[in-house]
Amino acid sequence: xxxxxxxxxxxxxxxxxxxxxxxxxxxxxxxxxxxxxxxxxxxxxxxxxxxxxxxxxxxxxxxxxxxxxxxxxxxxxxxxxxxxxxxxxxxxxxxxxxxxxxxxxxxxxxxxxxxxxxxxxxxxxxxxxxxxxxxxxxxxxxxxxxxxxxxxxxxxxxxxxxxxxxxxxxxxxxxxxxxxxxxxxxxxxxxxxxxxxxxxxxxxxxxxxxxxxxxxxxxxxxxxxxxxxxxxxxxxxxxxxxxxxx
Amino acid sequence: xxxxxxxxxxxxxxxxxxxxxxxxxxxxxxxxxxxxxxxxxxxxxxxxxxxxxxxxxxxxxxxxxxxxxxxxxxxxxxxxxxxxxxxxxxxxxxxxxxxxxxxxxxxxxxxxxxxxxxxxxxxxxxxxxxxxxxxxxxxxxxxxxxxxxxxxxxxxxxxxxxxxxxxxxxxxxxxxxxxxxxxxxxxxxxxxxxxxxxxxxxxxxxxxxxxxxxxxxxxxxxxxxxxxxxxxxxxxxxxxxxxxxxxxxxxxxxxxxxxxxxxxxxxxx
Numbered sequence: 438x439x440x441x442x443x444x445x446x447x448x449x450x451x452x453x454x455x456x457x458x459x460x461x462x463x464x465x466x467x468x469x470x471x472x473x474x475x476x477x478x479x480x481x482x483x484x485x486x487x488x489x490x491x492x493x494x495x496x497x498x499x500x501x502x503x504x505x506x507x508x509x510x511x512x513x514x515x516x517x518x519x520x521x522x523x524x525x526x527x528x529x530x531x532x533x534x535x536x537x538x539x540x541x542x543x544x545x546x547x548x549x550x551x552x553x554x555x556x557x558x559x560x561x562x563x564x565x566x567x568x569x570x571x572x573x574x575x576x577x578x579x580x581x582x583x584x585x586x587x588x589x590x591x592x593x594x595x596x597x598x599x600x601x602x603x604x605x606x607x608x609x610x611x612x613x614x615x616x617x618x619x620x621x622x623x624x625x626x627x628x629x630x631x632x633x634x635x636x637x638x639x640x641x642x643x644x645x646x647x648x649x650x651x652x653x654x655x656x657x658x659x660x661x662x663x664x665x666x667x668x669x670x671x672x673x674x675x676x677x678x679x680x681x682x683x
Numbered sequence: 684x685x686x687x688x689x690x691x692x693x694x695x696x697x698x699x700x701x702x703x704x705x706x707x708x709x710x711x712x713x714x715x716x717x718x719x720x721x722x723x724x725x726x727x728x729x730x731x732x733x734x735x736x737x738x739x740x741x742x743x744x745x746x747x748x749x750x751x752x753x754x755x756x757x758x759x760x761x762x763x764x765x766x767x768x769x770x771x772x773x774x775x776x777x778x779x780x781x782x783x784x785x786x787x788x789x790x791x792x793x794x795x796x797x798x799x800x801x802x803x804x805x806x807x808x809x810x811x812x813x814x815x816x817x818x819x820x821x822x823x824x825x826x827x828x829x830x831x832x833x834x835x836x837x838x839x840x841x842x843x844x845x846x847x848x849x850x851x852x853x854x855x856x857x858x859x860x861x862x863x864x865x866x867x868x869x870x871x872x873x874x875x876x877x878x879x880x881x882x883x884x885x886x887x888x889x890x891x892x893x894x895x896x897x898x899x900x901x902x903x904x905x906x907x908x909x910x911x912x913x914x915x916x917x918x919x920x921x922x923x924x925x926x927x928x929x930x931x932x933x934x935x936x937x938x939x940x941x942x943x944x945x946x947x948x949x950x951x952x
Contacts, residue, residue, distance in 0.1 A: 574827040589805065592752035664756050665802065672809045679813065680827060683820030 520551075527552040534614045537643045542654035545611070548603050553579075553610020556617050563620040564680065571680055578680075582673045583609050589669045590652060593662045600656040608655070609673065612648035615640040616674060620681045637678045644674040746861040751801035753791040761796055762803060766871045767878065767897070769904040776907045797911075801863065804841075804870020811837055811873045814880045815946045821884065829948050836950070837873070840943045844869035847935055848909065851928045852916065860916050868908055872936070875901045879944050890944075898940045902933030 517524065526544070530552055533541045557579060561572040583606040590605070591598035619640040626632045649667040653659040659666060765772050778797045779790045792798040815833045819825045848865050875897030883890035906929045913925055945952060 571827065578827075585809075589752075589802070592749060593754070593802070595749065595753070661755065665754065665759065668806060669809075672806070672813055675813050676816070679816045679820060679825070679830070683816075683825035 521549065522551045523549070527555070530611055531614065534611055534647055537646050540647065540650035540654060542651055545608065545651055545655060548607035550603075550607055550610065553607060553613065556610055556613050560613065560617045560620055560677075563617065563624065567620070567624055569680075574680065575677075578676065579606070579609065579613075582676070586652075586669055586673060590656065590659065590666055593665055594656065594658040597658045598656065600652070600659075604655065608648060608651050612644050612651070612670075612674075613677065615643040615647075616677050616681065619678060623681050633682055637682050641671065641674045641678050645671045648674070746863050748801065748863060750791055751799065751863060751867060753793050754800050754802045755793055758792050758796065758800070759803060762792075762800070763874060765796060766803070766874050766904055767900060769900055769907060777911050797908075799864050799867035799871075801867050801870070804867055804873060807873035807877055808837055808841065808870060810877045811880065811943075814877055814884065818880060818884050818946045819948075824948055832948070832950075833946070837943065840939060841866075841869055841873070844872055844939060847932065848905075851909070851932055852913070855913060855921070855924065855928065860912055864912075868905065871904065872901050872939070876940060876943055879940070880946065883944075883946075894940060894944055895937075898936045901940070902936045905936070906930075906933050 513519075526547075526549070530544050533544050557575055561575055564571045564575075583602065586609065587600060587602050587605045590600050594600070619636055622636055623633055626636065645667055648670040649663060652666055652670070653663055774796070776797055779795045780787045781790050782788075789795070789798055792800040812830065812834050815837075816825060816830045819829055819833075845865055848869055849862075852860060852865075879890060879893045879897050882893040909929060909932060910925070913929075942952075
């Protein structure tokens with residue numbers, strides 16, 4: 438038996454149709470935000486596709502967001518540029534890490550932390566897929582590992598060591614990419630087997646080689662202590678691979 | 684409820700608000716200026732005296748850490764050979780001095796194999812922590828918090844070794860050896876420990892041979908080094924007391940190594 442549902446007809450109120458109101462703006466399509474001439478309502482447009490060219494990217498202008506009532510909406514930079522996340526540069530840097538035999542230091546001249554943040558989140562997510570909640574551990578260990586490398590490199594390089602902590606953290610984070618790949622592969626490989634240890638060896642050596650190459654190229658006076666710096670990097674990446682394997 | 688060390692009786696649960704991690708000894712600033720500048724400013728606030736006074740005191744206790752990192756590959760390789768096989772060292776054990784600005788100071792480690800450095804102890808400590816984590820993992824008991832506890836255990840062991848050497852210097856009346864020198868000599872123990880732990884990972888029975896061997900080697904190394912330190916720092920030369928103290932230092936290595944080399948989750952054993 439069927440019930441009759443007495444559904445009253447839906448009546449839209451006239452005069453309140455949002456698409457015709459001249460005062461409100463809604464984004465019609467993700468990449469074509471309508472630009473109204475009325476600047477009094479602060480509405481950020483999510484303009485993801487238009488990040489500027491990587492070669493000319495300089496420090497982002499931190500415009501005063503609270504004062505958008507007075508500035509023109511068209512003058513505001515896109516959100517990612519304002520945050521300093523240069524996606525093209527992150528992508529190029531990531532690709533340069535993938536080749537362990539040729540080190541391109543000019544891409545890493547400008548340190549940024551958003552790439553490392555992405556890699557560390559991915560690392561934490563892969564560990565989570567393996568059943569281990571390691572986000573806090575990863576954060577803490579990365580901080581202390583970069584402090585360690587900063588101290589060791591600057592002491593070894595002498596009075597002229599010009600590695601700063603931000604760049605050190607950025608380099609360690611970028612060279613974490615092989616370890617992230619290790620944690621991804623370790624999900625599919627039997628735990629405790631010989632394959633995992635072989636993979637661990639390969640990826641740790643990859644990370645070490647890239648990190649040492651970048652450190653020596655980017656900070657001055659690192660070249661005569663290449664082996665010594667390499668051992669410090671090796672220890673750091675070995676530590677993170679312990680998290681993956683065990 | 685808590686045992687005298689202040690830890691919960693479980694032993695393997697770290698306090699949740701302190702990020703104890705395997706690396707990062709914040710004691711060593713990036714340059715000696717950091718220590719002098721930072722502590723000088725802080726000292727001025729507390730003592731109310733001029734910062735030069737505090738800085739001169741600081742430099743009396745913490746000699747310039749930059750000196751201990753003037754190393755190169757050649758030095759590291761040869762120093763490792765000296766630490767691990769001290770009876771093969773054919774040369775003398777005294778440090779070479781050079782006159783600098785009217786005072787006699789020691790040559791940096793690049794030029795002198797007998798000079799202490801801080802790179803090898805730091806790396807050996809890191810290697811010990813990583814190898815201990817490895818050995819725990821192979822036993823199936825690895826957790827990151829356990830690694831943090833092992834790091835603290837290593838720090839305590841290093842501190843005990845430093846206090847042993849410092850106490851023996853104090854008891855003979857000579858307290859002028861720089862603190863970082865003693866820290867460096869104490870840290871060389873971790874190289875032998877790393878070897879023993881590595882041997883245990885490869886073949887578990889080799890541990891019972893490698894451990895006494897490295898204890899003995901570290902004992903010999905410390906005896907020979909401290910003999911020179913005592914000779915240069917202590918004013919009165921009382922031969923029998925010196926020798927008993929050196930023997931005690933060598934024998935005290937055994938319980939220290941056994942405690943540090945036994946990689947388990949417990950604090951004591």
